[in-house]
Amino acid sequence: MTDPAQILEPGARIGILGGGQLGRMLSVAAARLGFTTHIFDPSSAPPAGHVADRVTTAGFEDEAALRAFAETVDVITYEFENIPTAALDILEELKPIRPGREALRVSQDRLTEKTFLQDLGLATAPFAEVADAAELDAALEHVGTPSILKTRRFGYDGKGQVRLMDPSEAPAALAAMQGAPAILEGFVPFSHEVSVIAARSLNGKVACYDPAENVHLEGVLSTSTVPANLSTGQSMDAVLMAGKILNALDYVGVLGVEIFVTGHGLVVNEIAPRVHNSGHWTQEGCTIDQFEQHIRAIAGWTIGNGARYADVVMENLIGDDVDRIADLAKEPDCAIHLYGKTEAKPGRKMGHVNRVIRSEGRDGW
Amino acid sequence: MTDPAQILEPGARIGILGGGQLGRMLSVAAARLGFTTHIFDPSSAPPAGHVADRVTTAGFEDEAALRAFAETVDVITYEFENIPTAALDILEELKPIRPGREALRVSQDRLTEKTFLQDLGLATAPFAEVADAAELDAALEHVGTPSILKTRRFGYDGKGQVRLMDPSEAPAALAAMQGAPAILEGFVPFSHEVSVIAARSLNGKVACYDPAENVHLEGVLSTSTVPANLSTGQSMDAVLMAGKILNALDYVGVLGVEIFVTGHGLVVNEIAPRVHNSGHWTQEGCTIDQFEQHIRAIAGWTIGNGARYADVVMENLIGDDVDRIADLAKEPDCAIHLYGKTEAKPGRKMGHVNRVIRSEGRDGW
Numbered sequence: 001m002t003d004p005a006q007i008l009e010p011g012a013r014i015g016i017l018g019g020g021q022l023g024r025m026l027s028v029a030a031a032r033l034g035f036t037t038h039i040f041d042p043s044s045a046p047p048a049g050h051v052a053d054r055v056t057t058a059g060f061e062d063e064a065a066l067r068a069f070a071e072t073v074d075v076i077t078y079e080f081e082n083i084p085t086a087a088l089d090i091l092e093e094l095k096p097i098r099p100g101r102e103a104l105r106v107s108q109d110r111l112t113e114k115t116f117l118q119d120l121g122l123a124t125a126p127f128a129e130v131a132d133a134a135e136l137d138a139a140l141e142h143v144g145t146p147s148i149l150k151t152r153r154f155g156y157d158g159k160g161q162v163r164l165m166d167p168s169e170a171p172a173a174l175a176a177m178q179g180a181p182a183i184l185e186g187f188v189p190f191s192h193e194v195s196v197i198a199a200r201s202l203n204g205k206v207a208c209y210d211p212a213e214n215v216h217l218e219g220v221l222s223t224s225t226v227p228a229n230l231s232t233g234q235s236m237d238a239v240l241m242a243g244k245i246l247n248a249l250d251y252v253g254v255l256g257v258e259i260f261v262t263g264h265g266l267v268v269n270e271i272a273p274r275v276h277n278s279g280h281w282t283q284e285g286c287t288i289d290q291f292e293q294h295i296r297a298i299a300g301w302t303i304g305n306g307a308r309y310a311d312v313v314m315e316n317l318i319g320d321d322v323d324r325i326a327d328l329a330k331e332p333d334c335a336i337h338l339y340g341k342t343e344a345k346p347g348r349k350m351g352h353v354n355r356v357i358r359s360e361g362r363d364g365w
Numbered sequence: 366m367t368d369p370a371q372i373l374e375p376g377a378r379i380g381i382l383g384g385g386q387l388g389r390m391l392s393v394a395a396a397r398l399g400f401t402t403h404i405f406d407p408s409s410a411p412p413a414g415h416v417a418d419r420v421t422t423a424g425f426e427d428e429a430a431l432r433a434f435a436e437t438v439d440v441i442t443y444e445f446e447n448i449p450t451a452a453l454d455i456l457e458e459l460k461p462i463r464p465g466r467e468a469l470r471v472s473q474d475r476l477t478e479k480t481f482l483q484d485l486g487l488a489t490a491p492f493a494e495v496a497d498a499a500e501l502d503a504a505l506e507h508v509g510t511p512s513i514l515k516t517r518r519f520g521y522d523g524k525g526q527v528r529l530m531d532p533s534e535a536p537a538a539l540a541a542m543q544g545a546p547a548i549l550e551g552f553v554p555f556s557h558e559v560s561v562i563a564a565r566s567l568n569g570k571v572a573c574y575d576p577a578e579n580v581h582l583e584g585v586l587s588t589s590t591v592p593a594n595l596s597t598g599q600s601m602d603a604v605l606m607a608g609k610i611l612n613a614l615d616y617v618g619v620l621g622v623e624i625f626v627t628g629h630g631l632v633v634n635e636i637a638p639r640v641h642n643s644g645h646w647t648q649e650g651c652t653i654d655q656f657e658q659h660i661r662a663i664a665g666w667t668i669g670n671g672a673r674y675a676d677v678v679m680e681n682l683i684g685d686d687v688d689r690i691a692d693l694a695k696e697p698d699c700a701i702h703l704y705g706k707t708e709a710k711p712g713r714k715m716g717h718v719n720r721v722i723r724s725e726g727r728d729g730w
């Protein structure tokens with residue numbers, strides 16, 4: 001049973017940390033359910049600001065701005081996981097944060113996340129903690145090469161990732177970490193990547209969307225396709241993995257789980273405690289999309305059942321892809337979603353399209 | 366061929382006169398296509414303001430505010446037809462107004478509208494102009510009773526409508542017009558009402574959605590259902606009527622046509638030069654809904670083909686219907702759309718739901 005005091009009524013205000021495209025689509029979904037939104041973002045004119053009731057432009061280290069923001073809202077959510085811990089400490093004293101701190105604690109640290117997944121009995125890439133040269137040597141023995149050395153925490157420091165093709169590269173790789181705690185991850189030979197977008201309500205109900213199959217280009221998601229190339233058994237396994245993660249985190253909201261499909265089963269790549277690019281297809285494939293699903297969950301409402309009604313291919317519009325809009329608008333079953341970003345830089349996500357394939361329906365008049 | 370100079374690029378700003386629920390849903394659709402919006406509305410905190418980039422709170426007689434508004438936008442559209450002519454005169458000197466003045470001229474005057482429809486060869490209720498007592502007597506001879514005397518123009522004066530059951534009631538009815546030019550309209554015996562939501566692009570392409578069947582309660586639209594109870598021939602007739610109206614007006618945007626279904630064919634009740642409550646079902650029934658269709662048309666983009674992919678029953682949430690939200694959220698195929706209005710007055714449209722009936726699809730995980 002959900003405590004009625006935790007349920008938001010229409011008219012309540014939802015605070016969203018981060019005003020990029022995910023915050024923007026969350027804001028629209030919140031409005032559709034009668035909520036207003038307040039965006040907190042360090043950059044001026046964030047995409048979400050065009051469709052939000054209020055915007056605060058301030059950094060996450062600005063305590064006064066954080067407090068003023070929290071004062072105006074009834075619940076706080078976020079569009080990205082790398083929110084500084086100090087900011088969260090301030091906010092959680094004032095208003096509920098959903099999804100909660102545990103999801104952030106786990107997903108902000110690669111080592112914590114991998115250990116968490118392993119403890120749940122889920123397969124991950126081989127990994128080992130690396131704090132110094134001795135640990136890196138031991139890690140290389142355990143994980144082998146090729147492998148990749150990453151800082152444990154990512155967030156705003158932006159420290160890099162270094163690929164190791166041979167143990168002799170260890171000193172240079174370690175130097176690149178600049179003393180930050182690190183993790184060595186092995187490569188997983190996989191045939192393709194899928195993801196499950198899953199949701200859990202305040203009273204513990206879990207619902208998952210069909211797994212999508214993801215294709216990346218130059219490290220950026222290019223397309224997500226439903227249905228994915230999976231057997232029914234694999235789909236069920238993927239969904240059960242997501243459900244297990246949600247329950248273990250006592251999660252409230254939408255979470256994305258990236259999964260490698262290998263000859264030896266499914267391997268979790270990473271989790272994202274938020275709506276996810278690979279779930280954008282739900283906007284055209286489901287009655288209740290991932291954005292509304294997240295808002296419903298954090299508002300304490302009943303969540304949708306995840307049913308899918310069409311095959312969809314989501315394609316990201318990156319950089320000057322956005323120049324193709326006039327042609328895309330001519331495709332009758334191509335739903336366009338642009339993010340209102342003024343400048344199209346290379347690699348920047350400017351929007352996406354959902355191409356909808358339905359077995360029924362007829363031409364219009 | 367559309368003049369490329371008339372086509373809006375993403376990033377352009379759309380001005381919307383009126384910030385009610387229609388302006389709100391137009392604003393969200395505009396954002397989805399990468400446009401920003403500027404709402405002009407006399408009331409403070411209009412529903413559309415929560416999801417718009419800018420809001421001007423000013424009356425339609427405020428010339429300075431109108432000019433300042435027009436300066437910031439690339440095209441002007443509207444969510445209601447009764448915009449004072451003087452305001453339109455100011456705005457059209459500054460920026461294109463779409464749909465254009467002709468559509469407003471025709472739909473702002475009941476006599477002009479009925480005459481326009483009749484001249485197109487479309488059936489309407491019998492009607493006659495009434496400027497004085499002598500014309501009312503003549504009109505009653507032509508139209509008969511029961512009939513209804515209405516002011517020709519409606520807009521902001523809010524003058525009433527008087528039903529005449531007997532010619533002896535003529536003097537009292539005429540007095541109620543307070544000297545305003547009027548029209549006497551006869552009753553049409555009809556089995557049910559349908560409406561066609563139709564669109565026309567800047568280069569003259571017409572697309573119509575399937576006719577919806579409308580049920581009113583206490584004078585307010587209660588439900589719209591697709592498919593409507595019409596033969597294929599009747600549906601085709603209804604759609605052709607809408608197309609004829611669009612072409613005759615050289616229309617750009619979405620228009621609603623209300624039609625009575627009678628034993629002697631289809632009779633046009635009235636036209637609305639804007640998105641229409643009876644077209645809200647398109648949000649869940651079509652890839653491109655009526656709001657996006659309108660924005661595409663006024664932006665000079667290719668419009669959608671109107672194809673429908675599901676059966677839908679749209680139900681308006683009026684007054685305290687909004688208290689049923691918790692139950693409505695439990696229905697898996699019920700899409701909720703609330704308007705962000707703070708006070709639920711009797712008769713006030715607070716939101717709507719679209720119940721979606723699909724022949725395919727499966728339960729979620």
